[in-house]
Amino acid sequence: MIRNKKLVVSAIALVLIQIPVIGAGFFAPYDPTVQNRDVPSSPPTSVHFADSRGRFHFRPFVCRWIGNTSSSGYQGSHEDCSKTSSLRFFVRNETVYDGQVRKSSRHLFGTDGAEKLLLLGTDEYGRDQFSRLLYGGQTSLGAGLLATGLSLGLGLVFGCIAGYLGSWVDDVIMRAAELFMALPWIYLLFAVRAFLPLNLDARQAFILLIGVIGSTGWARPSRLIRGVILSVKQRAYVLAARGFGVSSMSIIRRHILPEVSSVVLTQAALLIPQYILAEVTFSFLGLGVSEPQPSWGSMLASLQNYYVLTAHWWTFASGLVLVPIFFLFYSLADSLQRSVQIFDLPK
C-alpha cells in the first residue's frame, strides 16, 4: 500500500541518518575540538582531480590552505597547490599532543598527508565543521530523542493515572497540565532554564537540557493519552468484554494498550523534531551545551555576526541539515497517523 511505503521509506531514511551520527568517531575525519588556528573560517576545500600541470590523477587530492597574513591581520586564505595530499579511505589518524602521539583511530576517509580535507570548511577557531557536524548531531539528536522519551514517559504515567482513577485525581492532574500549557512553550522553557545554573560542564549541561525540555513537555501528551483512555473505556466493546467476565488487567492489555501505543508513536514522531529544535535554540542563544562540546545550535550561533552571515556561507550547514531530518520526521508522523487510523464503521 502506498501509505505504508511512505512510512517505511521515512523510517529507513531516518535510521540511515542516525548511523553516521552515532558512529561519529569513525565517520568524522578529524577531532571536533582540535583547532587549526592557521586556517580559521576557511571555505570547504575543493577536491581536485587534475593538478596544476593538467595531469589527471585517479585518486583525488587536496591542496594546502594558507592564510593571507598581512600587516593588517588575517585576511582570508588561499590555496597553495605546491603541497598536496591524496584522499584515502579507512585512514588512520594520529592526534599529536605535545609532540607525542596520544590518540590513534581509524576513520572512514581522510588524507594521507598534512593537508586536511575540510568538507564543510572551518569555523572561526579553525575547527573542521564536518566533524563538528557529526559530533554535534550526537548532542542535538540525542537530546531530542531522550527528551521525547522523558516527556512521553511522564505524559503516559500522568495520563494513565488521570484516565483510570478519574474524579479528583483527574481534575488535579488536568489543572496542573493547564498550568503548564498556559505559557507559550519557549517562555516556559526559559523560565525553567533560568533557575538552573548557567555554567556547567558539557555533560551536566546535556543532562540538564534533556531534563528541562522533557519535563516541561508532559502536559499535552498526557491530555491526549487520558482522552484516549477515557474514550476507549466507555466503548461498547469494553462493556461487552466486561459482560464476558474479562478482568480489568486483560481489558487494559487487549483493548486499551493498542490504542494508547498508536497515539504515543504518532506523538513521538511529532515531538522529536520539536525537541531537537529546542536544544538547537538553547545552544544558539548560549543557554545550552557549552564549549567545547559541539552542538548544531552553537555552530549556528556564529551566524549572528553579520560578516559571518554574508561571507561564510558554509556555516549554514548545521542549520540546513535540520531541514531534511525534520521533513522525514513529519512525513513519518503523517503516515503513522494515517496507518493507525481506525476505519470508521458506518452506522
Add this chain to the structure above:
Amino acid sequence: MISAVAPRLVRTLFLIFGVSVLAFILMDMAPGKYLEEMKLNPQISPNTLAALRAEYGLDRSLAARYFLWLNSAARGEFGFSFAYNCPVWPLLRVRAENTLILTVTAMLFSWAVAIPIGILAAARAGRWQDRVSALSTTFLLATPDVLLGLALLAFALHTRWFPTGGMRSLASSERRLFSSAQDFARHLFLPAAALAMGTLPTLIRHVRSATLDVFNSPFIAAARGHGIPEGRILIGHILPAAANPLITLLGVSVGTLLSGSLLVEVIMSWPGVGPLLLEAVLERDVYIVVAAIMFSTLFLIAGNLVADALLYMADPRIRKDQP
C-alpha cells in the same frame, strides 16, 4: 452570557496567580545571589541597596517577598531590575508593546496568506495545486525558525532593501509622519515575515482541512441542489460554517506566535520582550524574568478569551440561551 463567562474569569485569575507563584518560586531557586553580586557593584550605593532591601524584602522569606512583589505590582512597578537599575514596568511596557505589534502584524500576514491558499487547496483537493501546496508547506514546516530568521537576515544584508535590525532608523523622529511610518514599516517587515512564515504551514493545513470538511458536508451539496451559484455558496455558506474551527485555531496560534517571536526578536534585533528576557536570564535579573513570564501568560490567555468571544458570536450552536 454572564453566567458562562464568570466561571471562566475566575479560573483565569487562578491560573494567572498560579503562574506568578510558580515563576517566583522557580526564580528563587536560581543559584547566584544577586544581592551579593550587587554589593560588589561599585555603582550602586549602599543607600540604594538598603532601600531595595526594605522595599522588596530581599533578605526575608519567600512568601514575604512574594507579597511585597504583589504590592509593587499593584503600585504599577512589578519589581525592580537590578541590571537596569529601575522599576520593571516601564522597561517591560515598551518592550511588550513592540512584541504585540510584531505578533499582531505577523498574525495578520500569515492569516492573509493562509486563508486563500488553504481554500484553494481544499477546492482543488487532489489536484496539482493541492499537491504543490502540501509539499511546500511541509518543507516550510521542516525549516526551523532559526534558519528562517538567519536566511532573511542574510537576504536583507545582501540586497539592502530592508534594514537589518531595530525598530526605527536613527533620524526617524525628525521626519514627517508618513515617512516615519514608512520607515517603521520597513523595519517591521522582515521580522513579521519571518514570524509569519514559521506559523504558515500549520495554518494552511488547518484552513484546508476545515474548508474541506465543510465542502464535503451534506448541506453544501443540498445548497448546490437548490441551484445556488457556486460563488455565493463559497462566501455565504462555506466560510460561515468553517469559521468555528478557524476561530479556535486563532486562539491556539497565539501561543505559537509568541514562542516564535522570542527567537525572531533576538535574531533580528527587534526590541521586544524576547531579548529582554534573554538578558535577564543570563544576568539573573529575577523580577524581569517573572514579569516577562506573566506578560506572556496574560497575552496567551487574552488571545484565547478573544477567540472564545469571537466563537460565541460566530457560531449559534454555542449560544444556547438566546433564540
Add this chain to the structure above:
Amino acid sequence: MERAWGRSQPSIPEQPVRHLLQVCDLTVGYRSRDRGNVFALEGITFEVAAGEALGLLGESGCGKTTLGLAVLGLLPPTGFVVRGSAVFCGQNLIGLGDSELQVVRGAGISLVHQEPWAALNPVLRIGDQIAEVIRAHARLSRERAREEAGLLLAQVGLPRETFIAAAYPHQLSVGQKQRVTIAQAIACHPALVIADEPTTALDHTTQDEILDLLHNLRKKLRLALLLISHDFSVLARAVDRVMIMRNGRIVQRGTTQEVAGNYVDSYTQSLLSYPASAAHHQNPTTGLAPWPRRSNGHTRYHETLQFADPGHRDRPKPAELASVTTVGHLVRSPLTPPSDPIPCKSSPLLFATNIQKSYLQGRWPSAKRHRVDALYGVELGVDAGSSLAVIGPSGSGKSTLARCLACLEKPDSGEIWFGGVNLTALADRKLVPFRRQIQTILQDPGSSLNPRFTAVELVSEPLLVDRRSPGQECRDRAVDLMAQVGLRPDWGNRLPHEFSAGQRRRLAIARALSVEPRLLILDEALAGLDRPIQFQIVDLLLRLQASLSLTYLHISHDLGLVTRLADRVLVLHSGQVVEKTTARELLAQPRRIQASSPGNGTCEPVGLGRELA
C-alpha cells in the same frame, strides 16, 4: 400561485403534457480506487407525467439516491454518466453545463434530502436559508425574499407564531427540520420534486404528518413527485405507481396494488412487508403479522418458517401463555420468589421486581446536581425458552433496564432473580458466572466489536479469557460458531469493517453464544438494518432459540420486529411499566400504544428530574 421571476425559468406548459421527465437508458458509474469502475445504475428508463406521483422502492445501496443526483448533475467527482438521457420539458439534462443546470435545480426539479438535519447549514438562520433559495432564482430584494420565506413556512405547517424563521437548525426538532427542507424544495415553484427517503429518520406519527403535507402540497401546487424509499408502506400511502429497484436495475413496475399482489421473488416479497400497524389479517398459529398472500392461499414465508424452524411447533402458543403465565397474572399475585431452587419448566427464568435506578447528573464540583429516575418500580418475568419484548420511546429507560438485568449495573433497589438465585444480593465477584449466562447484544456493533481484531479473535475472546481450553480449541469453536450464525468460516481473518452491517450483527451473536448463555438480551440489536436483512436475522434468532433453548429479552421501538420475535410485550415509558400485553393484542390495537407515548419527533431524553435538596 404564479409568481413573476426575474430569471428565466423552464416553461411549464399549461396543459399536462404526456411526460414531464423522461429518463431513457440511464447508466451511471462510480470510479473506485480499489475496485475499478462500479455501476450504480444500469439502463434506467421511466417517465413522470405532470402532477403524478411515482415511487421508487429499493433497499439501501441499490442506487436510488444516485438517480436523483444524476438527473440534476450533482454527482460527486467520482461519479460519471456512462450513457442515457433525462429529458425535462424538452431539454436533455445529462451533459448540460453547471450554469444551465443551475436554472433547473430548485426551479424546475428540486431535491428533498434524506437526512434533514444534515441538509441545513448549522450557522445560518432558517429564514435566511429559504430566502437564499428564492433569491437564487428570482431577483427579489432581501426583505421581499424573507417575507416569501415566511409564507412558505406557513404553507408547510410552521406558521409565523412558531418563530421558526429566526431560529437556527439545532433548535428545531427533526420533524420541523424536514418541513423546512420541504419548504426549500417548493420555494421556487418547481414542476417536479424528488424526495429521497423523506420519512426514514422520523417516528411513525411524524411520518404520517409529513406524508400528508406532501400530499396536500402536491394537490395545491400541482407538483409531480418522485418518492424514493425502502419502506413500502410509505409509498403505498403516497404514490400511485411504483418501480422496484435492485442492484441498480428496475426489476418491476406497476401501480401499488399490482405490485403488492404480485411480487416476482422472495427479495421483493421481503421488501413489501407491512409493519404491524398496517396489518389486516392475523395468522392464528404464530400470532404474527401476515405476509401478503398469494392466490393459492399459502405464502412462501410460511413454507420457509415451517421447514427451517423445526422447534417452532414446540413453542408455547399465545393462547396457552395467556392463561397460565402471563406477566399480568404474576403482577396481581403477591410477589413470592419461587421457593424451589431448581427451576421447573413453567416458572420464569428471569424475574425482576421493583427495580429502581436513578442517576446523578452533573460533574463533580458543580453546584447543581439532578437526580434523574431512569427506572421506577419496574417488574417483569421471562419464562425459559420464551421471548419477552420491552418497547417504549427513546429515553424511557430501556437500556438502563438491560444493563441492570445483565448485571453490568446494580439497581438502587429491587430484586433480580435468575434461575432461582437472587443476583442483587450477590457480591460483585460472585456475579461473574451469572454474567456469562446473561449476554447482551447491543445496538451498534460498530462499537461493540473492537475494530482492530479479526473475526475469529472477536468471537473467541470470551473463550480465551476463560482459560479453560487451549488457544487452538477456542479458535476452532469460534469458527464453528461463525458457521452456525451463517458466516463463512474462511472469513475468519477479516476485520469488522470488511463485513456488512447484518454480518456484523451475526458476529456479535456468535460471540455472545460462545459462552453458552441461557438468556440473551437484545438491546435494539436490529435497529438500522434494512428490512430484508432484519428478517434474515430474525430467522436466525428463532432457529437458534429452538436449537439451543435460549430465552430472549428484546428491547426495541420497532413494533414490526417485536411482533415477529416475541410472544409477550412490556411497554415502558419514562422509567415505568405502563402496559403488559401479548403480541396479538398489540397487533390488534397498536394505536393505543402510540397514543400513550410522548409528542412528535422530539428525541430528548425523558426523565423525572428532581433536584437534590
